[in-house]
Amino acid sequence: MTRVNYTTLKQERSTLNDVVQAFSQTTESDFTSWSTPRQLAFLINAYNIFTLQAIVDHYPIERRWFDFWNPANSIKQISGVWSTFRWQLAGSQMSLDDIEHSVLRRNYSEPRIHFAVNCASISCPPLRASPYVDVRLERQLTLATRDFLASNEGIRVEGDYLYVSQLFDWYGDDFVADYDNLVEVPGTARDRAIAGIVAKYGPSTASQVAQSGRARIRFLPYDWSLNDLH
Structure with missing residues (x-):
């Protein structure tokens, strides 16, 4: 953050x-x-x-x-x-x-x-x-994704549960076309897509859970406080 x-x-x-x-x-x-x-x-x-x-x-x-x-x-x-x-x-x-x-x-x-x-x-x-x-956009988007998923605001892991940002609750369907066929998890196409992007871009522990076939998706609370330095 x-x-x-x-x-x-x-x-x-x-x-x-x-x-x-x-x-x-x-x-x-x-x-x-x-x-x-x-x-x-x-x-x-x-x-x-x-x-x-x-x-x-x-x-x-x-x-x-x-x-x-x-x-x-x-x-x-x-x-x-x-x-x-x-x-x-x-x-x-x-x-x-x-x-x-x-x-x-x-x-x-x-x-x-x-x-x-x-x-x-x-x-x-x-x-x-x-x-x-433009010439660095692919790399920049990859880094932005990895950085967010590596943060406590992006993912927290508890056993087989992936607690992910509420952004995925709001916009998870946007990820289905590209990511719902990467891993198998119980639940909906949106759940598979979320697990798929975590498997591809998430930190090691989260990625392993996403690929385990047992991952359960849950959503973190969203902190709307201003991202102010002071």
């Missing part, structure tokens, strides 16, 4: 705004002319930088008077952050939900994007220090 120094980022917000502006200047014709890896890298980077801007614009985050079930400093305290806030991107006004669900998940068969986009929370996959780049 990577912590972000939002205090410093807010002090240097002009640089952040410049980066956002650079993304907004990319036209639809520019975007459609790119290779698939370049498009993917661009969209992942855009999602992450727009999320940072949304946090900085509301930092320090204050609890909404009616929201006592989420942490006080959570991105979930920012009303409309995923669905209402919009940015200019590749010729369209897009929300974070648009980028993730309507573009990345719908148009690209790459479920590992779930380990690359960052929702500014403790249980999210780490925000990497360097941007995603």
Whole structure:
């Protein structure tokens, strides 16, 4: 899990705004002319930088008077952050939900994007220090997947039980096409897919359990607290 120094980022917000502006200047014709890896890298980077801007614009985050079930400093305290806030991107006004669900998940068969986009929370996959780049994208996505699955937020092993991130509960069906035929486990195609990606990318102990034929999938609680350095 990577912590972000939002205090410093807010002090240097002009640089952040410049980066956002650079993304907004990319036209639809520019975007459609790119290779698939370049498009993917661009969209992942855009999602992450727009999320940072949304946090900085509301930092320090204050609890909404009616929201006592989420942490006080959570991105979930920012009303409309995923669905209402919009940015200019590749010729369209897009929300974070648009980028993730309507573009990345719908148009690209790459479920590992779930380990690359960052929702500014403790249980999210780490925000990497360097941007995603087309020529290194395959390696970067592999590393992002391995790093997350090696963390306590990604997997915890207890006997034959694999306790995995709730990301797999929400988006596990995205992994079925690529991973449900790698190992046999009791349960659904989604369970097999989760075990499959753990077998392929998870740390040794988790991978062995996933390949044992006895693995049971369970989900970890999700910590929505802000991934703040302070």
